[in-house]
Structure formats: structure tokens, C-alpha cells
Amino acid sequence: MENTYFVTGIHTDAGKTVTSAFLQLVLDADYWKPIQAGDLDFGDTDRVKAWTGLPADRYLPERHRLKTPASPHYAARLDGIDIQLSDFTLPPCTRGSAPLIIEGAGGILVPINDRETVADLIKQINVPVILVSRHYLGSINHTLLSIKYLQAMDIEIAGLIYSGGDSPETVRIVGEQTGIWPLVELPEFEELTAAALRKVAEDLRPVIQGKLLNKINLQ
Template identity: 35%
Template structure:
């Protein structure tokens, strides 16, 4: 039996895709995980699926195609209206349900309160999909507030939160940020990984990942032991 999980960010461009690249580079082949971004907006040129594949150099078999893909770089509710297309939450939830017992990393679009439609928020979809969540926050100033708000929004709706992971530039605040969020947020810190200081080839990125991501195996061991969910 597999364990699909949802990667939720504290905001847009906070580092969900970077985390996804790290996770897939380290664990896709050894544990059979696939990457899936069901809703992709701003898909002009390279979307996140293509970016993760290019970064990790994994075969196409490790990637699922988006259910909804929009060119407009905006919230799904706005992008779908701009392009005259209907985003149906019920259809999307049905597609998500098919992957619940598979080893699939599901990357969300933006933060947890981003609207899928005019009256349907991402956080409702997360709850109704019944996927456990890893929250991705920044290493930088402001992350305590943003991450605590996201954790509170999820846990108050009885969403299973596996923990949070901080990514971003190296910051003198990052250790205290992680400790403070863990102490006040009721969820474990699963780790911290800083952005590489230069652009890396796929082989270099895999080496970087092995040395800098999930070095204590907190992420993967939590996923493989779902009874430890918070």
C-alpha cells in the first residue's frame, strides 16, 4: 500500500517545487514515488512538471500530467475564467482519490486559501481528498507568521499534517524560525534545506540532494509510517 501526500506552501513561490525536486531526486526511484501537479497555472514555456523532470532527469513514467493546465499566471479560479474553461472540483477530487493509495507527491498551486473556483478553496479540496500534508515554508523573515497561520488553518479543519519543511536562502534566522514554529505550531519540523548557490546539472543536483535533503530521513520515514501523522 502506498501513501500519497500533498505538498502545501505558505504562499506562492515559497519553494514547493524546489522541495518536490529534492524529494523526487532522492526517493522517486528507490520508493517508486511519482510527481503530480493537478492544477498548473502560468504554464507558458516550462511548467512545474517539466521543471521537476528536467532538474531530476527522471523518466516520464515518474510524472502524472496535470488535470487542469492554464496559461494565465494567476489563481486557478481567475485563470480558468480568463481562458473560458470550467474547473470542476468534484472531477478533480475523483482524480485525486484514484491516487490516494499510491506513492505520489501532489504539489498544490499557491497557498492553502487559493480559490479553485469562486466558492471553493484549496484547503477544502485538501480536506476532502483526505491526503496528509507536508507544509513548505521559507527560511527567511516572516516565515513564522506565514507557517503558523497555514498550520493552524489545516489542523483546525482536522487535516492530517505530517510536519513542515523550510527551504530558501541560508538565513541566520532559519534555526530559530524552525524551532519557534515547531514549539508553537504543534507540528514537527522535518528539516531545512537551503537553495544551492549556483545552477546545478541533474547529476550535480542529485549529489546536492543526497547531501543536503532529509539527512535525518524525517520526511521519508514519516511517509512510510503514516501512524505517526499529527
């Protein structure tokens, strides 16, 4: 599916959900969270809805809704479910050929069962990745490891986004060592509101659309 991207992170709290909401606004996309573990009353899909203010029909149902906020393999075991890669195929978007943002669970090596990880799920769905990084002590190591692993798995990296904070040296060394420079750097939101996110999306829309939307025109 053209202009479909799988958003994954260098670790669980890298900022995948905020980035997914940002990308949904910028690309005028639909959104899909294949696995939700825990927070079933107000999960990531609900958060993205609240931050974007987009209609409910722009959100595709989760394939697995697990009760426990834990690694999907363990949360599924507690629910008596064995997650299989064959469970996952790209769902149709609500608007035909609209872009689609897919948000993963945790980082790329989080297990989804006793055999496979989120990286295997990405291979199964077979779409490019947008990797989300965040500036903290140790993030260079985590970012480089994530990039190297995705490359070793022959998974296309469509882009890298830094979520929150500012660290020019991190951006420089990761770019120098991998050749991957950020699509954008999202600010640290003092208060994450729909208005604040929409303002950032409006400011950065031309940059993202110019780099990602190679095959369709949403103007």
C-alpha cells in the first residue's frame, strides 16, 4: 500500500504515539494500532483521536486488545492468546488509497510471541519504517542498534524522527555513522493538547510531505 508507514521506537517511551498523531495530521492519514496491550479504556488509538480531533472512522480496529500493560507475548499469554504473524494483514483504509500510519508496540525487538518480535511483524506487513528516537543518556546506542537491526532485517527505513528535546551532537553522530538524518525534530510539549500538536503539524507539514509523499498529492 503506497504511503503506508510503520512507526516504531528505540524503546517503549520514545514517543511513538505522539509521532503517530503528528504524522496522521501531516499526511492526512488513517491510523492503525495492531496490538494494544493494557489501557483498554483509553489506549493509544484513543490518545491519537484526542490529540488529532479527527473523525472516529479514520481509526482502524486493533487486531489484538490485551488486558495487561506488558510485552505483547506475556500479555497475550495471560489472556490465553497465541499471537501469530498470520493474524496481521493490511486492513483497507477508510478512504480508499489514503495514507496509513501503523503504530507498533514498544521497540523493534519486543516479543509478540515466544518466537517473533515487532521486527518480524513489520516484515509480515511489509511497509517502510519511521523510527522514533528520543534524547536521553544512552539514546545514541539505542538509536544506532535499532537502525543496524532494521538494516540487517532488510527493512526499509523511510525516516528518523526525534521526539522531544534537543541534542545536535546526537543528531550529528547518528547521521554521520548511518547516513540517516531526521525527517524532523518534534519539540518537547509542555502540555500536549490538540491545538499544540496541530500548530506543530502545520509548521512542519511541507517538510514531511516533501520527504514522504512521493506518489500522491494531498494538497
